Amino acid sequence: MLILWDVDDVLNQLMKEWLKSWHQQEGAGGSHVSFDQLTENPPYNQVGISLQDYHRSLDKFRNSLAARDLIPNEQVLQWFNQYGRDHVHIALTARPVLTMPNQAAWIYDHFGQWIQSVVAVAPARKQLDNQHHVAFQTKASYAEWLGKPSVLIDDNQENITSVEGICRFALLFPQPWNASAQGIDEALSELTEYLAQ
Numbered sequence: 001m002l003i004l005w006d007v008d009d010v011l012n013q014l015m016k017e018w019l020k021s022w023h024q025q026e027g028a029g030g031s032h033v034s035f036d037q038l039t040e041n042p043p044y045n046q047v048g049i050s051l052q053d054y055h056r057s058l059d060k061f062r063n064s065l066a067a068r069d070l071i072p073n074e075q076v077l078q079w080f081n082q083y084g085r086d087h088v089h090i091a092l093t094a095r096p097v098l099t100m101p102n103q104a105a106w107i108y109d110h111f112g113q114w115i116q117s118v119v120a121v122a123p124a125r126k127q128l129d130n131q132h133h134v135a136f137q138t139k140a141s142y143a144e145w146l147g148k149p150s151v152l153i154d155d156n157q158e159n160i161t162s163v164e165g166i167c168r169f170a171l172l173f174p175q176p177w178n179a180s181a182q183g184i185d186e187a188l189s190e191l192t193e194y195l196a197q
Contacts, residue, residue: 001168001195004092004143006154007103010173011091011111012070015041018061022047041156041177062099072110075184083192084114091118092139092152094159143167153191169194 008014016035023032031048040046044054061067080089091107093100097120104118121136136142140162143150152163155173163170171191174180180187 002088002090002146002148002150004090004139004150004152004167005115006139006152006156006159006173007091007093007107008095009041009155009175010073010153011076011107012072014062014067014070015043015175017066017070018058019043019047021061021064021066022057036176038176041175043177059096059099062095063102068102068106070106073184075188077110079188079192080111080114083195087195089115089117091115092121092142093118094121094123094139096123097134138162140166151191151194 005011015038019033019035019038031046033043033046038046042051042054042058044051047054049057089111091111093103095103100118100120107115107118119136119142120134121139121142122134136145139152139154139159143152143163143166150167152159152167152170153173154160154170155175155178157172157178160170160172169191171187171194172178172180174182174184174187182190
């Protein structure tokens with residue numbers, strides 16, 4: 001089976017690490033919402049900044065050495081070690097192109113024995129650098145273009161909903177800001193059970 005993997009907050013804990021970095025930079029002056037308290041993504045309202053400042057800070061972090069050194073999600077890595085060779089995997093991310101080199105290198109470092117294709121679709125932003133053409137505006141448009149039976153794993157409910165009728169199976173990866181009632185192990189077990197059918 002072809003599996004399309006979101007990267008940030010699925011293969012890694014980017015938001016958790018960005019939030020730690022944000023709190024360190026802001027010190028006592030910023031909002032100290034914890035990762036587990038996040039109910040929105042993007043969380044700019046909860047953090048107390050504008051959406052534009054959030055995007056600027058997030059992209060700066062995405063291009064940092066700290067992001068390059070993110071630890072992979074241990075449970076997902078264990079899943080790949082056990083089942084990864086049985087399927088074809090594509091990393092499907094929604095990021096500005098300028099942040100892709102760091103992420104692609106990270107993917108190849110940690111998941112390269114399973115994931116050899118990294119695809120970026122346009123991030124959900126009103127204003128973005130127009131210097132780079134992005135062939136696909138959404139993950140659903142990419143999945144549809146592929147035209148192959150596939151599975152999507154993503155932490156964004158909109159992405160999961162958008163692939164109904166396109167992907168054979170879509171799994172909402174548990175994060176504090178989404179409605180998944182599962183733990184990570186339960187979600188991965190559901191994926192394994194589906195793939196075994």
